[in-house]
Amino acid sequence: MKEEFLHAAWQFGLFDKKTLVTDQGEDVEILHPGMYNRNSGPDFFNGRVRLNGIQLAGNIEIHIHSDDWYAHGHEMDAAYENVILHVVWDTGKPVKCRDRNIPTLSIKNKVWPRVLENYNYLMGSMERIPCEKRITSVPDTVIRMWLSRMTAERLQQKAETAKALVSELKYSPEQAFFILLAGNFGFHVNRAPFEELAKLIDVKLFAKHKNSLFQIEAMLFGCAGLLDRELPDAYAQEMQKEYSFLRLKYGLSSMNPAAWKFGRTRPANFPTVRIAQLAALIFQSKFLMSSILEAESAASLRKLLSAKPSPYWQERYDFGKPAKKTSGSLSDASIDLLLVNTVAPFLYFSGIRAANEEWKEKALSILESVKPEQNRITSIWREVGFAARCAADSQGMIHIFRQYCSNKLCLQCAIGNKILSENVS
Numbered sequence: 176m177k178e179e180f181l182h183a184a185w186q187f188g189l190f191d192k193k194t195l196v197t198d199q200g201e202d203v204e205i206l207h208p209g210m211y212n213r214n215s216g217p218d219f220f221n222g223r224v225r226l227n228g229i230q231l232a233g234n235i236e237i238h239i240h241s242d243d244w245y246a247h248g249h250e251m252d253a254a255y256e257n258v259i260l261h262v263v264w265d266t267g268k269p270v271k272c273r274d275r276n277i278p279t280l281s282i283k284n285k286v287w288p289r290v291l292e293n294y295n296y297l298m299g300s301m302e303r304i305p306c307e308k309r310i311t312s313v314p315d316t317v318i319r320m321w322l323s324r325m326t327a328e329r330l331q332q333k334a335e336t337a338k339a340l341v342s343e344l345k346y347s348p349e350q351a352f353f354i355l356l357a358g359n360f361g362f363h364v365n366r367a368p369f370e371e372l373a374k375l376i377d378v379k380l381f382a383k384h385k386n387s388l389f390q391i392e393a394m395l396f397g398c399a400g401l402l403d404r405e406l407p408d409a410y411a412q413e414m415q416k417e418y419s420f421l422r423l424k425y426g427l428s429s430m431n432p433a434a435w436k437f438g439r440t441r442p443a444n445f446p447t448v449r450i451a452q453l454a455a456l457i458f459q460s461k462f463l464m465s466s467i468l469e470a471e472s473a474a475s476l477r478k479l480l481s482a483k484p485s486p487y488w489q490e491r492y493d494f495g496k497p498a499k500k501t502s503g504s505l506s507d508a509s510i511d512l513l514l515v516n517t518v519a520p521f522l523y524f525s526g527i528r529a530a531n532e533e534w535k536e537k538a539l540s541i542l543e544s545v546k547p548e549q550n551r552i553t554s555i556w557r558e559v560g561f562a563a564r565c566a567a568d569s570q571g572m573i574h575i576f577r578q579y580c581s582n583k584l585c586l587q588c589a590i591g592n593k594i595l596s597e598n599v600s
């Protein structure tokens with residue numbers, strides 16, 4: 176038995192509320208359980224009860240055993256002065272706060288047996304999704320609503336990364352966006368070097384050179400350390416010269432080229448190809464962050480993100496290595512990943528920061544316009560009977576699975592609460 180089970184039982188009224196009597200013999204009528212408080216202090220704020228017909232308003236404290244009141248030192252704690260009812264599973268000695276008697280109500284014999292069975296089923300399940308054998312009994316509307324909330328929670332969680340860059344590391348929002356976008360251009364293998372690269376170049380420099388794709392490429396390839404070698408053709412050598420000039424002018428520094436991973440990477444994903452695509456996006460969008468934030472639709476974002484690299488990079492995977500067929504622009508699947516992992520979370524972050532609900536809504540609608548991710552977690556949900564229809568669904572499913580199911584937080588989950596109260600009379 177965990178205290179959080181009692182919290183859920185109290186919050187959702189999962190017990191027989193007729194003829195409730197405190198240890199002190201007062202009749203109890205619950206008018207409102209109060210607002211659940213997950214922080215320090217009493218478990219429920221602003222509850223309302225009637226004791227022997229007298230209405231009281233105040234806080235409710237819940238414990239497994241009555242004696243926990245003293246074990247937690249509430250008797251002298253001012254935060255508990257306003258407690259009107261102590262709700263427990265096992266009753267013990269009477270409790271006081273600063274000499275005031277607090278009535279204690281035990282609900283051990285009042286919780287419906289079926290609720291306990293449902294709780295034990297959830298807590299004891301060893302399935303991949305603990306409720307998976309019973310989830311089909313939960314109304315679709317409950318699942319869909321919870322999924323939407325999980326999608327927003329996941330966006331909020333991802334937005335924390337942007338917040339940390341801006342608030343803790345003091346990057347401008349434009350620079351933070353560039354760092355996150357660049358990191359996602361590296362996808363899994365080259366994320367770290369891409370982020371390092373993005374931290375070396377002030378985005379304001381791109382605005383100064385917004386009319387020259389060649390100069391943007393020179394800054395990116397130069398700072399990436401990929402021009403510090405003997406280069407095989409005129410285009411690359413010219414870029415080397417351009418970078419020498421820009422490096423002196425702006426005091427730029429270069430990365431160690433060994434940071435970039437080419438091995439075990441398909442040529443279409445070589446960092447050289449991705450840097451050329453990033454340069455094209457910067458060139459096409461002029462002011463990167465505002466272009467993305469202000470894009471009118473997911474379709475216009477897709478158009479921006481599919482910017483064609485310079486003709487040189489349309490025929491090569493690396494300097495001096497012509498290839499008959501290159502990927503040129505980002506593939507649709509890569510654009511989907513950028514929309515899901517960078518654009519939507521950053522829009523959501525910007526919406527929170529600027530108190531702009533429209534941006535937050537736009538972030539959600541971008542996810543709704545993208546195909547769902549296919550991975551282990553979405554496969555499990557599909558096997559259980561819920562196929563993701565779009566990335567908003569798959570993101571919500573990933574969030575429930577990782578944050579709730581894997582930690583058995585069923586009592587904090589709307590689906591779990593529905594199962595908990597199933598078949599009780």
Ligand code: SF4
Nearest residue numbers: 305306580585588591
């Ligand atoms: S957290 Fe929710 S969805 Fe996950 S197993 Fe528990 S009840 Fe089911």
